[in-house]
Amino acid sequence: MRNPFLLLIALLGLSSVLPLRAAEDPFTPYLTGRAPEILRDVPDAGAPPEGVTVRRVVFRSREGSEIFAAIATPKAAGKHPGMLVLHGGGGSAEVDKAIAWAQRGYVAVAPDLPGIADPKKLTDTKGRWNTLKYGEGRYVASPDATASLLFDAVLSAMQSLYLLRAQPEVDTARIGVVGISWGGYMTTMVCGLAGDQVRAGFAVFGCGFYEFSSQQPTLQKMPPEEREQWLKYLDSGRRAPGIKAAFFTAGAANDFFFWPPAVQATLAAIPGTKNHLFAPNANHKIPLPGGTVFPKATAEPFVPTAFQPFPTPSGSKANWLAMEVPYFDYYLNGVGQPLPVVTVEKNDDPSTARFRVSAPRPIAKAEVYWSAPSSDWMKREWQPVPATKLSDDRYEVHFPAEAVASADWFVVASDDRPVTVSSDFMHLGQFAPAGAVPAPSAEPRAVIVFGDSITAGSALPKEQQAQAWVHLVELQSNGRLQMLNEGKGGRPTDSVKEFKAMLQQRPRADRLVIALGTNDSRDISEQCVPKAVANVRAMIVAAREKYGKDLAVLLVGPPNIRKDALGPTKPIADQRDAKLRELGAGFEALAKELHCEFTSLYGVVPDASLTKDGVHPDVAGNEAIARALLPKLLPAAHP
Numbered sequence: 001m002r003n004p005f006l007l008l009i010a011l012l013g014l015s016s017v018l019p020l021r022a023a024e025d026p027f028t029p030y031l032t033g034r035a036p037e038i039l040r041d042v043p044d045a046g047a048p049p050e051g052v053t054v055r056r057v058v059f060r061s062r063e064g065s066e067i068f069a070a071i072a073t074p075k076a077a078g079k080h081p082g083m084l085v086l087h088g089g090g091g092s093a094e095v096d097k098a099i100a101w102a103q104r105g106y107v108a109v110a111p112d113l114p115g116i117a118d119p120k121k122l123t124d125t126k127g128r129w130n131t132l133k134y135g136e137g138r139y140v141a142s143p144d145a146t147a148s149l150l151f152d153a154v155l156s157a158m159q160s161l162y163l164l165r166a167q168p169e170v171d172t173a174r175i176g177v178v179g180i181s182w183g184g185y186m187t188t189m190v191c192g193l194a195g196d197q198v199r200a201g202f203a204v205f206g207c208g209f210y211e212f213s214s215q216q217p218t219l220q221k222m223p224p225e226e227r228e229q230w231l232k233y234l235d236s237g238r239r240a241p242g243i244k245a246a247f248f249t250a251g252a253a254n255d256f257f258f259w260p261p262a263v264q265a266t267l268a269a270i271p272g273t274k275n276h277l278f279a280p281n282a283n284h285k286i287p288l289p290g291g292t293v294f295p296k297a298t299a300e301p302f303v304p305t306a307f308q309p310f311p312t313p314s315g316s317k318a319n320w321l322a323m324e325v326p327y328f329d330y331y332l333n334g335v336g337q338p339l340p341v342v343t344v345e346k347n348d349d350p351s352t353a354r355f356r357v358s359a360p361r362p363i364a365k366a367e368v369y370w371s372a373p374s375s376d377w378m379k380r381e382w383q384p385v386p387a388t389k390l391s392d393d394r395y396e397v398h399f400p401a402e403a404v405a406s407a408d409w410f411v412v413a414s415d416d417r418p419v420t421v422s423s424d425f426m427h428l429g430q431f432a433p434a435g436a437v438p439a440p441s442a443e444p445r446a447v448i449v450f451g452d453s454i455t456a457g458s459a460l461p462k463e464q465q466a467q468a469w470v471h472l473v474e475l476q477s478n479g480r481l482q483m484l485n486e487g488k489g490g491r492p493t494d495s496v497k498e499f500k501a502m503l504q505q506r507p508r509a510d511r512l513v514i515a516l517g518t519n520d521s522r523d524i525s526e527q528c529v530p531k532a533v534a535n536v537r538a539m540i541v542a543a544r545e546k547y548g549k550d551l552a553v554l555l556v557g558p559p560n561i562r563k564d565a566l567g568p569t570k571p572i573a574d575q576r577d578a579k580l581r582e583l584g585a586g587f588e589a590l591a592k593e594l595h596c597e598f599t600s601l602y603g604v605v606p607d608a609s610l611t612k613d614g615v616h617p618d619v620a621g622n623e624a625i626a627r628a629l630l631p632k633l634l635p636a637a638h639p
Contacts (some may be wrong), residue, residue: 023311026145027154031193035166036060036159036502042068042124048511051075052102054095058124061162067156068124069111069163070095074103075118079171081332082164085110086179086186088206090134092121100318104325105333106383111160112633115149127152137196139218141229150234153182157190165197173199173606174332176246180204180320181257181284184249185236188266192239200331201247204320205258205284208237214257228600237262240269245276246331247625248323248339250291252282253369253410259377264425273630275339277422278384278410280369289364289418290323323419332617336465337361341541342411342423343480345394352408354396355387358474367397368397370397370409373427382562387411393459401546444482446508450499451515454559454625455487459616467619470628472576473633481633484509493535496542503546508632511633512551515601517558517583518615524575536587540594554632555591557600562607564574565614573614602630 042056049058055071070093074080083106085092098110112125118134123267129137131148137149145151165172175198178219179187184206191201211219211231219227232238249272251263267274279286286292319573328334340359347354357363368387369382383403387395399407413421449470453459486502488495493516520532536555544551558580563573584600591598609621617625 011081015159025152027158027193030062030155030269031158033162033165033197033579036067037161039066042148044445048072048099049103052099054099054102056124057450059159061152061159063126063156065114065127065152066125067111067114067159068097068122069109071163071167072108072110073167074099074105074107075170076105080105080107081174081176082106082167082170082172083108083328084157084161084164084175084177084184084190086177086190087113087117087178088181088183089116089372090118091183092117092125096317097319104329106162106328109164109168110159111156111166113153113156113183113186115151115153116186116270117153121607128489133462134570137232139215141226141234142145145233146279148234153186154189154193154234154442157186158193161190161194161197162361163374171608172197173179175333176200176328177200178204178320178328179206180195181206181387183615184258187245188249189239189249190235191245192236192242192575193243193358194245196244197247198322200328201243201245202321202324202327203247204286205245205249205250205252205255206236206325207249207258207263208235208240208269209262209265210235210237212262213259237266237269237544240266241271245268246272248327249274249276250286251276251278252284252286253278253382254283254378254380256283256378260425267424271575271631273627275341275421278408278425280384281413283378286321286420288412288420289414290326290420291321293424323417324418326417331623334623336417338472338474339419340413340415342413342421344411344426352396352398353411353426354390355411356393357395357413358393358413358427359413359415361417364414364416364418366395366411368409368411368412370399370403370407372403373406373408393438434629444480446482446484447511447513448484448486448502448504448509449507449515451487451489451513451556452519453487453489454518455482455485455515456489457485458489459612460619464619467622469622469625469629472623473630487515490519491516493517493532494520496538499539500542504541507545509547509551511554512540512547513556513629513633514539515556515558517580517587518561520583521558521561522569522572524572524579528579529582532583533586533590537590537594540590540596553591553594553596554629555587555596555598556629557587557598557602559601559605559617560603560608560610562614565611565624567613570614599629599632601625601628 036059038057038059040058044056048054053073058066058068061067083092083101085097093112094110101108112122114125114127114129119129140147177187177190177198184203187201187203188208191198267276277290281350323327327338330338337360340357343356345354366387368385371380371382376382385397392397409425410425414420449455457465469484470485474481540553552575566573567577584602588598604624605617605621609617
């Protein structure tokens with residue numbers, strides 16, 4: 001019998017998920033980026049916790065629609081990351097969670113989401129939904145998508161995002177979105193519509209591709225043309241290709257609403273950095289380390305820091321999942337380390353599976369769960385199979401005889417923070433994730449990166465050197481890239497001899513990245529750029545002699561500097577800055593001549609990440625470089 005799960009995904013593969021035309025999109029007139037008009041403040045008798053202010057407001061969403069939102073702000077001076085908190089179905093503005101984020105140092109906005117909220121709970125949010133029962137008015141798109149109450153929900157969320165970005169205490173380069181269930185659907189929707197206005201998203205349970213969810217029967221009852229309009233404009237999976245933020249989805253393998261095929265299809269549509277987990281034998285819960293299981297309060301006394309001046313709240317009142325906190329602290333504050341990434345290896349033996357867990361911290365537990373195929377996701381029984389460790393990051397499992405004939409399976413791995421991640425859904429005997437995600441090659445593509453101290457990461461504190469951009473790119477490539485770091489502090493382009501010696505030590509390369517020029521910019525003479533171009537040309541010629549004339553080469557223009565933070569070269573800051581741009585232009589011309597790819601890092605690193613010496617980026621700056629270079633390098637993973 002054909003696996004209905006795989007059949008659904010095959011059908012998905014036949015239908016393209018294409019970018020929507022802005023002129024036709026009903027949301028286009030409202031995606032202005034401008035904060036909505038605040039109509040009034042809502043008084044509150046209660047006092048907020050120490051160190052936090054809370055403002056309750058009502059803003060105009062569109063004509064005839066008034067939306068309540070709470071804005072929680074740390075009292076500490078300076079710019080803060082922002083967090084948009086989106087409630088689930090039947091809920092209302094998550095004021096307590098917004099306050100908890102503010103206690104951690106974030107400015108947080110928590111709005112009501114009409115169409116998702118229970119109308120009985122909307123005391124200050126006024127509109128056409130007030131006369132309807134909970135759940136009514138969602139699955140309509142006639143005469144167009146604006147007829148659905150979900151349209152109002154999306155407008156509320158997007159304008160709350162603009163409200164958040166408009167707060168004077170917010171660093172708009174560090175915006176996160178988190179939501180649960182229908183709020184997870186909305187998190188996906190907002191990140192897709194907002195593009196680069198959001199840096200990190202975390203969807204708990206919710207996703208898109210509702211035709212692969214429990215909502216199949218409801219959608220099938222709609223007239224075909226109306227259903228097509230609803231899916232085109234209101235299904236968050238169709239918005240996923242627009243996501244530019246790092247994105248995490250936490251799914252339950254037995255969820256009553258968001259079935260794994262819908263979650264996997266949504267992940268497949270996201271083009272950039274993404275990660276996920278599936279909780280086996282769980283329905284709208286994540287009973288895993290870092291999930292809905294919260295750590296017990298520590299007996300140690302709290303010690304205030306500039307980053308965390310007040311005790312961190314914990315538990316379900318503060319977060320839906322415990323691992324939201326380390327996730328957003330990493331992406332929005334440059335604090336901590338990235339989450340592990342699980343990659344399944346190609347294997348011809350149907351009775352075994354092998355996988356890698358790329359992780360910056362020790363893995364506490366790794367195992368595989370399998371089940372017999374069934375279209376009834378709630379009733380599936382996921383059986384655990386312990387994994388045997390083959391090396392530092394590689395594992396193997398042997399499936400029982402009853403699983404070998406036909407089984408779906410996935411990996412669950414937890415580290416010691418604790419946080420938990422998963423592999424894609426797989427099917428025994430087929431090396432293809434059961435969710436339309438392109439399968440990685442059996443062996444990652446080898447990418448040599450020849451650079452200076454920014455490549456080496458040697459200027460980062462020792463405990464942060466694992467977060468140099470080269471390491472981040474490898475981690476975020478989901479096992480598709482093996483980054484061979486040949487960075488060295490102080491290296492200029494006048495290092496052709498070192499380059500050729502390196503080639504003798506590297507027997508294989510699928511791609512070469514040359515990321516030099518920052519040290520050359522100290523030479524402000526007219527000979528600087530011609531000499532640098534000649535040196536890089538010699539490197540490319542030598543590499544293609546070694547690895548073949550078709551070797552793919554990416555030339556990277558040097559990043560920007562922060563002139564007011566420079567050390568010994570501060571007197572020539574203007575000339576050095578100009579020389580960096582000239583070097584980038586020279587490398588770009590060379591790339592065209594030698595049929596290489598080129599990308600520039602000038603302007604990629606925020607000034608705030610260059611405070612150390614004006615040259616070497618901190619963790620957040622390395623993350624910015626990784627985000628810029630990862631899309632340029634991923635095509636190398638698909639020969």
